């Protein structure tokens with residue numbers, strides 16, 4: 001006998017990428033930034049470690065919201081802060097979808113959307129992206145309460161244009177959540193659509209471009225009535241004192257973030273070209289990772305395992321449409337060189353030497 005609700009009993013739960021305990025891996029599997037955050041972040045956190053830690057933090061993270069509004073050119077009333085954008089995704093699903101409600105997301109995309117729908121016992125529609133990762137006509141599902149769209153998408157790295165997203169926002173019945181975790185690595189974003197559409201919610205995180213995955217801070221931008229409603233749903237103190245301090249310092253130093261993003265974009269270009277030369281199909285990336293499809297005859301799973309045994313972690317998804325692909329986070333230039341050297345060894349023309357990578 002189970003004490004759990006039926007939908008919880010049946011679901012398998014979200015499985016995050018591996019976080020090995022020993023630090024000896026070249027870690028290219030969970031899209032962390034290879035560069036350190038702004039030194040101002042360390043200074044600010046050290047300064048904040050004092051007796052005020054006995055006090056609860058500001059429940060609505062006012063200092064962070066003001067700084068976000070200033071940096072992005074919006075108003076603090078349009079911003080809600082969360083313990084990572086995953087916290088905001090959880091607030092969103094609880095705010096807008098209940099048992100049996102329709103929840104829509106594309107496939108393949110961020111796997112958490114499916115988990116959130118299952119938690120609510122909602123009715124989920126996973127709509128296949130086209131082969132080139134554009135959106136099919138049936139992405140708009142009548143009566144949907146929540147439609148999720150990671151843009152740029154993970155794990156494809158591809159992007160839908162803001163113009164197209166504006167049209168979708170006008171057509172969907174409920175809210176349209178644009179998860180912009182990778183926006184700082186992209187050429188465009190949907191921030192300006194918030195003024196025109198009262199059903200658009202933009203999600204951002206400091207985990208990727210700001211090198212602060214360990215801090216757990218994300219935020220959502222939407223019109224004031226949406227933000228006010230979400231405030232009722234969130235935990236009272238969902239962002240701690242040290243995080244608020246760290247985030248204000250990180251946002252204050254745009255220069256460090258921009259410089260890191262530029263380095264990553266350069267390395268992305270280099271990795272994409274090198275993977276193509278090795279025979280991979282490379283999806284056009286607007287993110288800090290690349291989805292690479294293995295050439296015919298090569299097993300992505302074997303390559304993943306062989307790399308892991310050589311202490312290089314990349315992401316392998318054993319699911320439809322992705323089981324012949326590897327998702328590779330853009331590391332430092334040095335890390336990427338080591339990866340490429342190992343890939344060359346595994347996928348050389350010499351099958352006898354490298355048959356580990358090939359399909360049985």
Ligand SMILES: *Cc1c(COP(=O)(O)O)cnc(C)c1O
Nearest residue numbers: 084085086110150181205207218
């Ligand atoms: C990394 C990622 C997140 C999670 O971000 P956190 O702020 O670390 O919780 C959300 N959505 C997508 C698409 C991501 O890739």
